[in-house]
Amino acid sequence: MVMEPARILVVGGGYVGMYTALRLQRKLRGGEAEVVVATPDPYMTYQPFLPEAAAGSISPRHVVVPLRRLLNGCELVLGDVTSIDHATRTAYISTSVTEETGKPPVEIxxxxxxxxxxxxxRTLPVPGLAEHGVGFKTMQEAIGLRNHVIEQMDIASSTRDPAVRDAALTFVFVGGGYAGVEALGELEDMARYASRYYHNIEPGDMKWILVEASDRILPEVGSELGQYTVRELRRRNVDVRLKTRLDTCEDRVATLDDGSRFPTRTVVWTAGVKPHPLLAATDLPLDGRGRLRCTARLAVEGVSHAWAAGDAAAVPDLTADTPGRECAPNAQHAVRQARALADNVLAALRGEEPTDYVYRHAGSVASLGLHKGVAHVYGRKIKGYPAWFMHRAYHLSRVPTVNRKARVLSEWILAAFFKREIVSLGSLEHPRAEFELAAGEDHLKNPKESP
Known part of the structure; x- marks a missing residue:
């Protein structure tokens, strides 16, 4: 009797999903199992490079990795997994076809x-946030924000209304973690450079405001480097507000809980993340924060044939000095958990014993703009250009595929000899707008004519 190959379903095409599927693809024996990857996008975004993509230092297409090319031994299903019934080992996937036709989700x-x-x-019920805020987790948001910042400079340069000009040149970032600090640092650097090409905009005309609810920023790099980052940003005339919250951003006015009001056309929300809503639509055990309860072997606790890692999983940190601590939801752990996860799934398929995931966090690096950064690596605290160089070197070594490494490196080298691009291509976000306008005008002129 011929045994059917096992089917491994990987939900998600990010760090963990892509690296796990890639390792399985390389290590599975012929006919041993088939790997199905369900993901909403046909690419993986290397998120640490989003700030540089927003600043124009890296081309957007070099920050994403095409999954079909990399995972050519896996089956790729594009769509959103809406729910999972692990009791029957069935996942329900909503694809573009099912949404257009109204058909029920695909069952796998x-x-x-x-x-x-x-x-x-992770958003809060801040009035006006849904209407006027923008996040910074996807490539679309990063490039859209770059276009938006340059467009605001164009508006400020063209208007004679001082109120409109002031609002256009005021940029509010909420959240002092990696995403907020790096995005603000890179975009402020880019905008300051771009201002030299505007005859009536000086760097001092722009207001950059960072709002953080806690008493420090970049907690991952430690208190000392966090304080250094605050001083560095303030030296660049960035208004850093600690122990402060955004109360409302209705009517394009950002109001803080300290009473400050800033008319602005730009509110960037980077105040943390939360587990994916899919987890609540499963019959798997969750912890108090909505993440999957996992063992050190990356298996879902109390459940067989279910595994998890990355942001969605609460994995015990076996290297922690205090018991009960869990692995931080960062890229360092995600990439290494993916490898351990793939090996443990293979071991389970082959009747072997899975192993515990053990990794001691090496440190953190952060960019604050061109030639500026902070790093806390193996206990050493590094600032300025060396930290910025370390940030680039580390992430270049971690971005997937030799193809992407070469393209990113070549762009950095070329950037050392040529000027930055400061063109806004916001029209790319609405490619049919001009055609729809032309077609609408023709219809009004000749309503009875048809092609």
């Missing part, structure tokens, strides 16, 4: 489940 059965849907932005 599996033998082993790997859950890695990642996280989503």
């Amino acid at each position: 059965t599996y033998d082993e489940l790997i859950l890695a849907p990642g996280s989503v932005s």
Whole structure:
């Protein structure tokens, strides 16, 4: 009797999903198992490079990795996994076709489940945020924000209304973690450079405001480097507001809980993340923060044939000095957990014993703009250009595929000899707008004519 190959369903195409599927693809024996990857996008975004893509230092297409090319031994299903019934080992996937036709979600059965849907932005019920705010987790948001900043400079340069000009040149960032600090640092650097090409805009005309609810920023790099980052940003005339919250941003006015009011057309929300909503639509055990409860072997606690890692999983940190601590939801752990996860799934398929995931966090690096950064690596605290160089070197070594490494490196080298691009291509976000306008005008002129 010929045994059917096991089906491994990987939910998510981010760090954990892509690296797990890639390792399985390389290590599976012929006919041993088939790997199905369900993800909403046909690419993986290397998120640490989003700030540089927003600043124009890296081309957007070099920050994403095409999954079909990399995972050519896996089956790729594009769509959103809406729910999972692990009791029957069935996942339900909403694709573009099912949404257009109104048909029920596609059902995929599996033998082993790997859950890695990642996280989503954690928002608060701030009045006006949904209407005027923008996040910073996807390539679309990063490039859209770059276009928006340059467009605001164009508006400020063209208007004679001082109120409109002031609002256009005021940029409010909420959240003092990696995403907020790096995005603000890179965009402020880019905008300051771009201002030299505007005859009536000086760097001092722009207001950059960073709002953080806690008493420090970049907690990952430690208190000393966090304080250095605050001083560095303030030296660049960035208004850093600690122990402060955004109360409202209605009517394009950002109001803080200290009473400050800033008319602005730009509110960037980077105040943390939360587990993907899919986790609540499963029959798997969750912790108090909505993440999957996992063992040190990256198996979902108390459940067989279910595995998880990354932002979606609460994994015990076996290297922690205090018991009960969990692995931080960062890229360092995600990449290494993916490898351990793939090996443990293979071990389970082959009747072998899975192993515990053990990794001691090496440190953190952060960019504050061109030639500026902070790093806390193996206990050493590094500032300025050396930290910025270390940030680039580390992430260049971690971005997937030799193809992407070469393209990113070549762009950095070329950038050392040529000027930055400061063109806004916001029209790319609405490619049919001009055609719709032309077609609408023709219809009004000749309503009875048809092609």
